[in-house]
Amino acid sequence: MGDLIASNADKIVDSLLQSIKLIAEYEDSKDVKPYTNIVHDICDVELKYGNHKKSLTNAQQCVTLETFDNTYRASTNQNTNPKNCKRFKDFNSNVTNLLNREQQEHLDDSINEQLLQDVALHRIDPFTKRPMRNPVRNSVCKHVYDKDSVKGVLKVNAQTRCPVVGCSSKQYIQMNQLVEDKELRRKLEKVAASEDPLED
Numbered sequence: 001m002g003d004l005i006a007s008n009a010d011k012i013v014d015s016l017l018q019s020i021k022l023i024a025e026y027e028d029s030k031d032v033k034p035y036t037n038i039v040h041d042i043c044d045v046e047l048k049y050g051n052h053k054k055s056l057t058n059a060q061q062c063v064t065l066e067t068f069d070n071t072y073r074a075s076t077n078q079n080t081n082p083k084n085c086k087r088f089k090d091f092n093s094n095v096t097n098l099l100n101r102e103q104q105e106h107l108d109d110s111i112n113e114q115l116l117q118d119v120a121l122h123r124i125d126p127f128t129k130r131p132m133r134n135p136v137r138n139s140v141c142k143h144v145y146d147k148d149s150v151k152g153v154l155k156v157n158a159q160t161r162c163p164v165v166g167c168s169s170k171q172y173i174q175m176n177q178l179v180e181d182k183e184l185r186r187k188l189e190k191v192a193a194s195e196d197p198l199e200d
C-alpha cells in the first residue's frame, strides 16, 4: 500500500513537472501555485499514511487500550508539515530550475538576435558591397570597411573619402587612421560559422 502510494505520487509529480516545463516554455504568466498545492496535498497524504503506519507499529506493543491510544496519538502528531517532505522540497527546486533555465534560454536567444542585428548592419563592405572578412574602422568617422578593399581603392585613388552615405567626414581616408575591429571580426566569423554553407 505504501509503495503504491509512493509510486502513484511519483507518477503524478512527474506529470506535474512536465506541465510546468510547458508553462515555463509557452505561458506568459508563470503561475505554478496550483501545481505546488497539488504536490503539497500529495505529500500530506503520504506523510499521514507513513505516520499512521509508524504509530500503529509503535502502539502495537502497548497492552492497554489507553496506552495504545496515547502512543498512537503521540506518534501521529509528529512531523506533520508537508513542506518539510523531501518530495515537496525536490519538486520546488525542480520548478525553480525549470523556470530559471527557460529565462536563461530566452536571454541567450536575445543575445543572438542582438549579434545578428549588429552583424547585419556591419557585414557589407561599402566599397565592394560584399561581405567583409577583415573589418577596419575609420577612427575619424567610425565607419567600417574591409581592409583589403579599402587598401585596393586607396592604391587606385589616394584621395578617397568615406563612401558611407551620410558620412560627415570630408577627409580623405588614411590607412594609418584605420583600426582593425577585432570584435566585429569575431562577430562576423561567428555568424558566418552558424550559417548554412550552401546558402552562400
Ligand SMILES: [Zn+2]
Residues within 6 Å of the ligand: 138, 141, 142, 143, 162, 163, 164, 167, 168, 169
Ligand atoms: Zn565615414
